[in-house]
Amino acid sequence: MSKDFKIVFFGTTDFAVETLSLLKDHFNIKAVVTSEDKPAGRGLRIRESAVKIYSKDNKLNTLQPSNLKSDSFINELELLNCDLFVVVAFRMLPKSVWSIPKFGTINLHASLLPNYRGAAPINWAIINGEIITGVTTFFINEDIDTGDIIDQDTVEVGVEENAGELHDKLKNTGANLVIKTVQKIISNDFSLKPQINLSKKINSATKLNKDNCKIDWAADLYSIYNKIRGLSPYPGASCILSNFNQDLKVIIYSSRTEIEKHDFDNGKIICEKKYIKIATKKGFLIPLELKIQGKKRMKISDLINGFKFDVNSRFL
Numbered sequence: 334m335s336k337d338f339k340i341v342f343f344g345t346t347d348f349a350v351e352t353l354s355l356l357k358d359h360f361n362i363k364a365v366v367t368s369e370d371k372p373a374g375r376g377l378r379i380r381e382s383a384v385k386i387y388s389k390d391n392k393l394n395t396l397q398p399s400n401l402k403s404d405s406f407i408n409e410l411e412l413l414n415c416d417l418f419v420v421v422a423f424r425m426l427p428k429s430v431w432s433i434p435k436f437g438t439i440n441l442h443a444s445l446l447p448n449y450r451g452a453a454p455i456n457w458a459i460i461n462g463e464i465i466t467g468v469t470t471f472f473i474n475e476d477i478d479t480g481d482i483i484d485q486d487t488v489e490v491g492v493e494e495n496a497g498e499l500h501d502k503l504k505n506t507g508a509n510l511v512i513k514t515v516q517k518i519i520s521n522d523f524s525l526k527p528q529i530n531l532s533k534k535i536n537s538a539t540k541l542n543k544d545n546c547k548i549d550w551a552a553d554l555y556s557i558y559n560k561i562r563g564l565s566p567y568p569g570a571s572c573i574l575s576n577f578n579q580d581l582k583v584i585i586y587s588s589r590t591e592i593e594k595h596d597f598d599n600g601k602i603i604c605e606k607k608y609i610k611i612a613t614k615k616g617f618l619i620p621l622e623l624k625i626q627g628k629k630r631m632k633i634s635d636l637i638n639g640f641k642f643d644v645n646s647r648f649l
Contacts, residue, residue: 421507602646
């Protein structure tokens, strides 16, 4: 470890804070670059990023450029005369920025690249039913998530684990990998691995949107189950409940499966005493926690106490 080794850190979300914390303990953080404060929530209150909050609390030099290509920002970075830039959960950097430090700019990505390049690797790994994922450090180049790999570490995905839980595991694993990677760069003890597609299929990690967060009740049971846990706790897997001639938006946060042959149409609701079953291919999905339009998020047992389902109700 060397407090003489100078780093500029780029990050925004809670995922990045763990890495910044470890880097601060071992190296010289000359500046922290994060997003501008933005209005958020129903009241549009100005919100600071998780990285900015941590940086201020630890009295680090915090930069919030509105334009990453501006001459003033570039000059400010150059004057810091840093050895390495480290990027975790930040937007794409222009070459005029990532080419500044003499040792280059490294990025931490929450997947085993080249698999799951893109904005939502943690979510898509679970949605696709992966049992192994991991983290990757690589040198940034002109394209997103395509630079030469420095190091990787694997993590098992539990069959009941949701995206939030996997996020926290990868956050810790990734932070330790970055420390190891910086040590290797300082000692020049690493060999680069180009991102060549050696497998037949490379999955992408497309940004989440309203369309790809919808539940398709024509899909098989485990595909639906994986989508729910892959989108929990945020943004949640959505669908429509048709009930008493009303169409209500529903978000399902957790569920369990019941394998059983049946003749019901997909999406058909079967009401039991303390829960409901939703018909799918190969069995039933049993929601455990959900939010119905106009109501707060709650356990299915609490919903059953005060919500009536029509005999013809179904999920669309």
